[in-house]
Amino acid sequence: MMFSFILSPVAYGALRGLRNLTFTLALPFSVSSMAYAEPVTVFALGDSLTAGYGLPEGEGLVPQLNAWLDGQGADVTVLNGGVSGDTSAGGLSRLAWSLTPEVDALIVTLGGNDLLRGLQPTVTRANIEAILTEAQTRQLPVLLIGMAAPGNFGPEYKQAFDRLYPELARQYGAQLVDSYFGLIDPDATDPGQISHYMQADGIHPNAAGVKRAVESLGPQILTLVEQLD
Template sequence: MMRKALMGILMMCAGMAQADEVVIAALGDSLTQGYGLPQADGFVPQLQNWLDGQGAEARLINAGVSGDTTAGGLARVGWTLEPEVDAMIVTLGGNDLLRGLDPTQARNNIEGILKAAQAADVDVLLIGMQAPGNFGAEYKAEFDKIYPELAEAYGALYLESFFVGLVEEGAQIDPVALRDWLQADGIHPNAKGVTRIVEGVGPRVLDLIDAVKLGD
């Protein structure tokens, strides 16, 4: 009887611990997915380790798909927002830029993602992207303002850039200057680069966890 009672208490405590855990889906492209890296060295596993080291009660789900555009993210956000998901990190737009897609389409897609999260009562950290200058000043201005404007409109937390741990605020990605932190393609971070990125993104994810807990 004593053993059964003890087991019951332990199971109840385990259930309470899981209830306190914040489940975060990381919706993104190859940067989120961990392209070109062993699984343990990717963004989501490294961020999970960083959060564990901070004592955060959170569990990350890797919802990154290599090559995904904002349209792809919108198409799969419904099944990404499972009932267990409390929050979402959205990092999309890089492949829209590589293809020179219309900023208006990107805006509409990201807004659709934010609307879906809002309907599911899921808090969001929206990570921005900055267009290169080769598409022209007008294109860059239209694209760059998507993220801060939508974050404000939908009450999402905002971080200017995924590469915040590698470059100063407002600076463009320079593959030559960052060659020690990037893979040979000059686009995707290597394991050391991901570590630096996590150090930059991590504090904002802690803010996201706090936002979820304050809303409970």
């Protein structure tokens, strides 16, 4: 699957605390008005599913998600931190310099390329756990989007891989989406079941598939940023 200023945690925490203090008296978030104390920035850390591989500009996940949020009147911007071909290790390696001071929350969509490379679930778990630990240190709420292993790796591999996402979400208090492809169809467990929403490679969603994913993911983003109140 072809699934981009470093600040110390102490300095980051001080800056974030100042921002929170500055806006203590601002109006709270409400679903009806979509009013926020300040513009919210969400960083989407992921692979080609986040990057928008194979799609025209404006039809990938992040542009469609930003358009959906704008249509809801939400002052929320999602930054595209997707790198095609990235593994969980690649996402971890660029996390620290990706989380610039304006980032308020994090989306993590990694693991698909780990599966394609047959990496052990323990490796993927360790990398994603390190990402969640860093986010926790920076007091960033996280939306973790899982992946489901295919059955051809064997039942033990699948069980170990599939359970790492819910277990880590519980451990670190992250908001969880069980499966990326479940955003397109909640009954889907692999891309083959939603082929009409996929590109010719059978791995990446087409624009219509992304649209369905966004319709499911958008409300999850609003729930995520409510944690910033």
